[in-house]
Amino acid sequence: MQRAKDQRPRSSRPTTIHGFAQSGDLNAFQKLLRGNPALLNESNPVMAQTPLHVSAGYNSIEIVKFLLDWQGPEKLELEAKNMYGETPLHMAAKNGCNETAKLLLARGAFIEAKANNGMTPLHLAVWHSLRSEDCSTVSTLLEYNADCSTEDNEGMTPVDHLSPGPGSEKLRDLLLRHLEEQRKRKALEACSETKAKMDALENKLSNIVGLHLLKTQLRKWAKGMLLDERRRSLGLKVGARRPPHMAFLGNPGTGKTMVARVLGELLHMVGILPTDRVTEVQRTDLVGEFVGHTGPKTRRKIQEAEGGILFVDEAYRLIPMQKSDDKDYGIEALEEIMSVMDSGKIVVIFAGYSEPMKRVISSNEGFCRRVTKFFHFDDFTSEDLSKILHLKMCNQAESSLLYGFKLHPSCSVQAVAALIEQETTLEQRKEMNGGLIDPMLVNAREILDMRISFECMDADSLLTITLEDLEAGLQTLTH
Template identity: 65%
Template structure:
């Protein structure tokens, strides 16, 4: 009974030892027996995803490779609970579209594409349907399937695992002819389209970068470098669009940001993450910010594990090591595991999985740079974040007011016309001293805004004020705010 049950499931029930073998679902798919096919499938819908023993092909593979369009159409429009898998792969990693293409089954290929089959699907060896179709068409002297695939924008520049394009495959068979002319002509059209798209994207991305850079005060050297990276990457995209084969990118541009707190190091790192994501260097704009306590353990064996876990969390994005100089204490008493954490980070910097940015005070960071021989080789971009001048601090204040997030306490507030950049710069210069500004930098702006908003609340009368009066911070509020600054 068990054997009979299995035979029935696979569509070949044996009535008796002497009776004629019943057709399987694959027999019907190959011969185009639509009546027999429908009956078998309606009796047992699970046959829809069944695989044959020889090539591990589904009924859709078999019917498509034999151009049995009536059965292909029936499968694609099947309404049962079981759904046909358009991208099912046989033992060679070929989809139904692959097998239809390599057998010159144009009508079947059209049906598959009309129902959403992936024209750029790749087999186990990276081969696309177009590559298979080109080889078949050159032998059959029939370009119809190639034309069908090209109508669906099959990529003439796609490469297999050996780096060969459809034209490369064709050149191994024939030098010229109708098929070659067709591919060359379509390739030119695709290059022109890709080139125009790349130009359009370049403008959009450069405009987006300039918008981001407008929120950075000072740091002209860094801005120039960011523009160079973005422009170089985007120009390479235009070269690829016209068929130029570009070399693979090197390791990530690991960096060190040197400067006092509040100079914008973390903000710039976040902007950098968005930039490098947009141009394809990073997989995500995720920035994982860590300090010594996140990396260093108390006992032998803890540090390596903790550091590797943080690196893993940052994969595809940026690992931002803040106050990195704390990994190398000035005075070493007993065993310190900071150097172990630094070496663990160094070991991951060549694998192309994470971009590392070290940040900290200028002088203190020199200990980190000199403590590891591989640091200078791996960290190829070192940027100095200078302390902000009074004018720059005033500009930062204006930018922050302009870009308040919806969940910010100051969202909806605005500056009075008296709060010009010049007026605020003069106030900061008059009411602060240089060591105070160096210690706080951008942090000074946050204190000024919070204190000014508090003074606004205090000076408002008990009478119901108008909306503008409730939300407008005046210069006198900032003057009062300066009196509460930390020493």
């Protein structure tokens, strides 16, 4: 309600910008501020309150409107804080100034702002309502979706501040009804976000050929982690998951590095890892040439990977094939990595050929305790390689040599698979796997360039790789 006009003798009337804000003397306030615009956000000496704090707390509606509409050289600080960390909206809420609270909220005042004690405007509005039995400011804040579950520094929500007794029943019903509505809304929002994240994961997995068991495991992890995220959004307390360290076993070109990158994105997406960074290292990145060099070198790489995934490729190279009297520096590097695997700050993936990786597994008694997931990457079939080729052609980046090019309709998955089966040996496919595809496509483009004449004006012909181009490109690579 607008305060009555100041009836004090002229000699005792306020003369400062804060005094006019308190008394509601709009004319005097306007005159003083227009004469000195620097007073717009002036803090008073005791409480460090701006004119907006004071006018909001005293329900000086016209002055609040004037300040919010201010067009002078200075910009109004809507979220200015006083000595208690309270914003103007806090002041309106704690004093039950519903009209000024509406004005501030309509102009975008931050409804979840926290004072030094952690209290939001809703906490303070509840306190005022308990004293005055007036719920209007609480209702206004709830209309703007103030969070009923926010805790102050004592771990108390606005509902927790309600005192037992008949006087607070109306207020309790109002808050609890709104709290239930918020929980339902959050559940719907969380469900929508979860579906979007799962869709994003499925999109990533669709670009991985084969590896069905591993993709099933990734889906299990993703669903469990996202459900935990949803549980927490509903205020439920559940134990934190720690992603396991892994070993990827298989020949080169079977997709181990690509899967590690997808896993990094997944673990970051669901909040398990703070970054999606995958730091790829080999023996040369970890092992020094002299005594005392390996430890610091390995620790630098571990620090670089912290918060993400450390991907140790060809990890078996850290362990010598034959035992010797002298300790190999690779073993020292492995021990450094093992020492941080229980910290929860990093996920480690060891990758390499299946058979040599047995040396790593047996080299350290703590390896199998820490590395609990082993995934075998099978060699790609000719059909798998054909699918990879099609995926690459459909997802070329602008920086790629093949950007803008396309396959002729005759280059079906079945036709390209038959071509690969015919032009390569099992041993060649086993040695190269997915590594066969990029050079095959680059060669095919070069064959296309040689085949097309300068007089060709057909855009389609200039950009279309045929089955014959792929065949010649593959022959160049394998013969």
